[in-house]
Amino acid sequence: MYYPVYRPRRLRKTETLRRMVRETTLHVDDLIMPLFVVHGRAVREEIAPMPGNFRLSVDELVKEVKEITALGIPGVMLFGVPEAKDAYGSEAYARDGIIQQAIRAIKDSISDLVVITDTCLCAYTSHGHCGVVEEGRVRNDPTLELIAKTALTQAEAGADMVAPSDMMDGRVGAIREALDENGFEEVPIMAHAAKYASAFYGPFREAAGSSPQFGDRRAYQMDPANADEALREIALDLEEGADIVMVKPALPYLDIIARVRAEYAVPIAAYSVSGEFAMVKAAARLGWLDGERAMLEALTGIKRAGADLLLTYFAKDAARLLTERR
Numbered sequence: 001m002y003y004p005v006y007r008p009r010r011l012r013k014t015e016t017l018r019r020m021v022r023e024t025t026l027h028v029d030d031l032i033m034p035l036f037v038v039h040g041r042a043v044r045e046e047i048a049p050m051p052g053n054f055r056l057s058v059d060e061l062v063k064e065v066k067e068i069t070a071l072g073i074p075g076v077m078l079f080g081v082p083e084a085k086d087a088y089g090s091e092a093y094a095r096d097g098i099i100q101q102a103i104r105a106i107k108d109s110i111s112d113l114v115v116i117t118d119t120c121l122c123a124y125t126s127h128g129h130c131g132v133v134e135e136g137r138v139r140n141d142p143t144l145e146l147i148a149k150t151a152l153t154q155a156e157a158g159a160d161m162v163a164p165s166d167m168m169d170g171r172v173g174a175i176r177e178a179l180d181e182n183g184f185e186e187v188p189i190m191a192h193a194a195k196y197a198s199a200f201y202g203p204f205r206e207a208a209g210s211s212p213q214f215g216d217r218r219a220y221q222m223d224p225a226n227a228d229e230a231l232r233e234i235a236l237d238l239e240e241g242a243d244i245v246m247v248k249p250a251l252p253y254l255d256i257i258a259r260v261r262a263e264y265a266v267p268i269a270a271y272s273v274s275g276e277f278a279m280v281k282a283a284a285r286l287g288w289l290d291g292e293r294a295m296l297e298a299l300t301g302i303k304r305a306g307a308d309l310l311l312t313y314f315a316k317d318a319a320r321l322l323t324e325r326r
């Protein structure tokens, strides 16, 4: 095909024509909204670097989730901020921990929403790491039991899906085993399979108060320079029983999403993280770009790369625009 026989512009002439040949369409069903839950009542505290996102007490969370459901968004991912932290992150797996309370409250008032929980210790540990720390190092195997316990208490509270984000080796298998032994064989696992040690988590750590108090997460999260390793991580999590695999962050890792898509016929989630959201919001506030268009372009790009599910702080904004357009 070559010019002048082939003129690509012929099919770009009008919006209706463009719509006919469009290869990727964002849909509200693709979206999952991350939410932050705190102790207390009537708390609705905006997270500074994430305008429009709040730390919500359980009562406010229920209101928020009703709004999200009304917009047609099928799922939320819950992150908890505990009352107190300790070395072993015990509120993460407490029966009446903040996440467990939040799940019960949502399930009491809304039935048709997929409640996914972040299954991790970092917001609950005094040192801010995602596992058990001994002699200044994050230990892998002693952490697995705590992660599995966390997933189990979340499932017991009514979580529809658990999403381990710690990047310990073997955690998907440990969770699968704990869930199956306790009658939760039908609760799926969305594994943060290829999660990179990223600077783009900055605003989130402020929101969740989950910054490591010493060192960083590079001894467990992936090196941003590696791609083949991501495929090994995905393979491992699938063998251990992951139902959905996630790539995180999204925008700087579109090549990873595309490679996973090419290699595996499984649902792929992409987590467009707090820093990706903050970048667009900040530039839009300064008048340096059109925030709505940038949002839709970024989300479309993530889907085009091969993601089926988009975890994004833009979920509500995007859902509103997508429904208005019909």
Ligand code: PBG
Pocket (backbone or CB within 6 Å): 118, 120, 122, 130, 165, 166, 200, 201, 202, 203, 204, 205, 210, 217, 272, 273, 274, 275
């Ligand atoms: C914790 C966790 C993090 C995010 C989700 N779960 C941060 C981290 O690993 O430090 C980041 C999400 C975001 O930035 O939006 N395991």
